[in-house]
Amino acid sequence: METLQQLIMGFHVAVTPLNLLLCFLGALAGTIIGALPGIGPSAGLAILLPLTFGMNPTSAMIMMAGLYCGAMYGGTITSVLINVPGESSSVMTCLDGYQMALQGRAGKALGIAAIGSFIAGTASVVFLMLLSIPLVKFALSFGPPEYFALMLMGLCTIAGLTGGSVLKALVGTFLGLLISTPGMDAFSGLPRLTFGLTGLLGGVNFLVVAVGLFGIGEVLYNAEQIMKLEFVTEKIKIKEVWPNRAEWRVSAMPIIRGTFIGFIVGVLPGAGSTIASFMSYATEKRFSKHPELFGKGAIEGVAGPEAANNSATGGAMVPLLTLGIPGSGTTAIMLGALMMFGLQPGPLLFQKNPDFVWGVIASMYIGNIMLLIMNIACIPLFVKILKIPNALLFPLIIVFATVGVYSVDGNIFDVWMLYVFGVMGYFMKKFDMPPAPVVLSVVLGPMIERALRQSLAMSLGSYDIFFTRPISAVLLLVGLAAVVWPVIDMARQRYRARTGKA
Amino acid sequence: MKVSVHNIRIIILSILAVSVLAMAPAISEAASFVPTRPIEFVCFASPGGGSGIFAETVGGIMEKEKIVPVPMPRIYKSGGGFAVGMAYLAEKKGNPHFLGSTANPFILTPLVVTASGKKTILHKDFTQIAILAFDEMAVVVKYDAPYKNLKDLIAAAKTKAKSIKFGGTNVGGTDSLLVASLAKAAGVEFNYIAFQGGGEVNAALLGGHIDAMSANPTEMLPQIEGKTMRMLAVASEKRLSGSDFKDLPTMKELGFNVIFNTHRGITAPAGISAEAVAYYENAFKKLSENDTFKKYIADNNMTPTYMNSVQATKYMNDFADYANGLLKDLGIAKK
Known part of the structure; x- marks a missing residue:
């Protein structure tokens, strides 16, 4: 009951005209920022930060929370419409969302994404309210060995994700790992595989790879085809955006599972929303009765990951608000902002500044409602993008991608790399190699390497550390099952086919 | 039309006259420099961290108090442990409308890259303007850890x-050098584990995956108050002035001669005029005397200082020599 009382107090803080306006502006800016490739939520917050200096900390944080949620909604738009992931956690949405757009179901894809995001976003705020304390203990029990096991499990499932040739997916996975190797090696302190290029010292930015392989690669491939890229573009009414009964049935469970996966992964400092959306996609494909439809416009392939990446925002707020520890790049900037305002995010924040904490929590509810209305209402407008003739749309996508990637670090080297990956994406598409394994292993590669080396440093070189810690051992077993299961399954089917004949 | 020799002479003379007139402002500018265009203030790190907050505070006060007559927009060029931003600023050679926050x-980053046998841009490739403060560092353990003071921790390591x-950030960075300094002074060997950023180190400490870490004392204050972490000692010359820290001993008074911190300074591209250097030295001197700036320094328990261009350059060169020795201890630079 105490929680409810505090929440009412929180709403009292959030529902002032000024705070409502700021929440709306934050959500709107977030949607735009999310849709622009390159500027993700963390860069967006950084840009917004100076604007908030005159405000009181609660108002500023309400605006920032609105932006954070908005970015997760916005990232979907470009993923679905033009196959350019607006930010890293929308990569999985490209796989089925863009296919749905090609089939004339862009409105449906955006609709289910907005609804899934709303349900998950709201649920994650409820979890944030009720489960913060027990969950944060669980999150802290994740040390380097546990992260290693988690990431390895992820890496093991990549090959099964995209359908088609397992060999091609494996080649893609290793290629991605290779791309993630250059940079400053944190353990020896020395630059590695940088070929003396300053631009490579920070490593290859994951977004450069994603936007290049997906967006530019797609444009080049389609520009080569003589036939036009045919989007089915009928006028979309808001009624058609809303999922029908059959679509609800297939999407409901993915949204619920995505919400849980997203929240738990979001709470872990050092995992984040990208991993959450990716794990949700892998889960849905595994549980699906028709996994062969994934990658060809399955609505649950959009619903699950979109729910997961939104739910992860609520999760990431848990370590920030309860411990003062940022769980992601975005919350790290929020932490910096809080300190600039003279607040001390830490274990006592809930006791010392309850009006602040509960005001922010309440505004996250309101922000999600605003975003749902805003997104559903705008979908018919967004979908009009597809009516732009290809001769205009393709150059526009390239301009869009270029500006987006440049804006990440303001580094022209990234733009050249973008084009290199674009050409690579074109060839991969020609040879029917899925880009997703490359992109995912670029994300997982550095994390897995760091966790492995940290673990081995902790154990002074002994590999026992991975098997003697229960969470890590369980995760490794699941990873092993993910590799072995398809083999067993294949053998069983062969056996059945043989006995069936006999 | 026939152009006589006489006409040509007049044309040349008038061209000369015009160009002398055009150069006149340039000459007077050189005599006493005043910025005429917005000053791009480059921060080599991302916004929100210690460096970002410093750049934001300095730039904000410079504009608000009209210490410089032009805007001073903060430009963030992060990546590669400062290398990306340094490369950007180094290209502005001779241009006094660019500054960087150091x-x-x-x-350290150039030292490490140089140690790997590659050429890179060094701190010596810039004109140092000033050093304004030092951010101190402390050793922190989990609150319920068996080590209640620094001597316990050293004894356990022995x-x-x-x-x-x-735990700390990348090897070759400030955290790792503090740990190397302490290990050297105490004659022990620590197991140093590198993490991605401060947030991850904090989580690892609270989860009991590491035993100790180095951190900015002010940033850890909420954890101390919340009794989740304990601060053992600070690596500063004198005890910190903030009332929260009056019981926090320095490493020096505990018998470990370790003074290690990170400077907060201002740099400019190479080859700017002596007048521009003098102008900026004066401007940042004014900043260091500003009340808002003093409050920022006090609130963050930084040690205030003012070093001019010559002093800052000497400080940095000495620091580079000292750090190079520690990098050798860490096995990065060749002995």
């Missing part, structure tokens, strides 16, 4: 080499 990686897991 901290330890400005010196019983078995590498038995104490010390």
Whole structure:
């Protein structure tokens, strides 16, 4: 009951005209920022930060929370419409969302994404309210060995994700790992595989790879085809955006599972929303009765990951608000902002500044409602993008991608790399190699390497550390099952086919 | 039309006259420099961290108090441990409308890259303007850890080499050098574990995956108050002035001669005029005397200072020599 009382107090803080306006502006800016490739939520917050200096900390944080949620909604738009992931956690949405757009179901894809995001976003705020304390203990029990096991499990499932040739997916996975190797090696302190290029010292930015392989690669491939890229573009009414009964049935469970996966992964400092959306996609494909439809416009392939990446925002707020520890790049900037305002995010924040904490929590509810209305209402407008003739749309996508990637670090080297990956994406598409394994292993590669080396440093070189810690051992077993299961399954089917004949 | 020799002479003379007139402002500008265009203030790190907040505070006060007559927009060029931003600023050679905000990686990253046998841009490739403050560092353990003071921790490290897991950011960075300094002074060997950023180190400490870490004392204050972490000692010359820290001993008074911190300074591209250097020295001197700036320094328990161009350059060169020795201890630079 105490929680409810505090929440009412929180709403009292959030529902002032000024705070409502700021929440709306934050959500709107977030949607735009999310849709622009390159500027993700963390860069967006950084840009917004100076604007908030005159405000009181609660108002500023309400605006920032609105932006954070908005970015997760916005990232979907470009993923679905033009196959350019607006930010890293929308990569999985490209796989089925863009296919749905090609089939004339862009409105449906955006609709289910907005609804899934709303349900998950709201649920994650409820979890944030009720489960913060027990969950944060669980999150802290994740040390380097546990992260290693988690990431390895992820890496093991990549090959099964995209359908088609397992060999091609494996080649893609290793290629991605290779791309993630250059940079400053944190353990020896020395630059590695940088070929003396300053631009490579920070490593290859994951977004450069994603936007290049997906967006530019797609444009080049389609520009080569003589036939036009045919989007089915009928006028979309808001009624058609809303999922029908059959679509609800297939999407409901993915949204619920995505919400849980997203929240738990979001709470872990050092995992984040990208991993959450990716794990949700892998889960849905595994549980699906028709996994062969994934990658060809399955609505649950959009619903699950979109729910997961939104739910992860609520999760990431848990370590920030309860411990003062940022769980992601975005919350790290929020932490910096809080300190600039003279607040001390830490274990006592809930006791010392309850009006602040509960005001922010309440505004996250309101922000999600605003975003749902805003997104559903705008979908018919967004979908009009597809009516732009290809001769205009393709150059526009390239301009869009270029500006987006440049804006990440303001580094022209990234733009050249973008084009290199674009050409690579074109060839991969020609040879029917899925880009997703490359992109995912670029994300997982550095994390897995760091966790492995940290673990081995902790154990002074002994590999026992991975098997003697229960969470890590369980995760490794699941990873092993993910590799072995398809083999067993294949053998069983062969056996059945043989006995069936006999 | 026939152009006579006389006409040509008049044309040349008038061209000369015009160009002398055009150069006149340039000459007077050189005599006493005043910025005429917005000053791009480059921060080599991302916004929100220690360096970002410093750049934001300095730039904000410079504009608000009209210490400079032009806007001073903050430009963030992060990546590669300062290297990306340094490369950007180095290209502006001779242009006095660009400044950068410096901290330890400005010196350390080039040292490490050089140690790997590659050429890179060094801190010596810039004109140092000033050093304004030092951010201090402390050793922190989990609140319920068996080590209640620094001597306990050192004693535990002495019983078995590498038995104490010390967390921090990348090897070759400020955290790792502080740990190397302490290890050297105490004659012990720590097991140093590198993490991605401060947030991850904090989580690892609270989860009990590492035994100790180095951190900015002010940033850890909420954890101390919340009794989740304990601060053992600070690596500063004198005890910190903030009332929260009056019981926090320095390493020096505990018998470990370790003074290690990160400077907060201002740099400019190479080849700017002596007048521009003098102008900026004066401007940042004014900043260091500003009340808002003083409050920022006090609130963050930084040690205030003012070093002019010559002093800052000497400080950085000395620091580079000292750090190079520690990098050798860490096995990065060749002995």
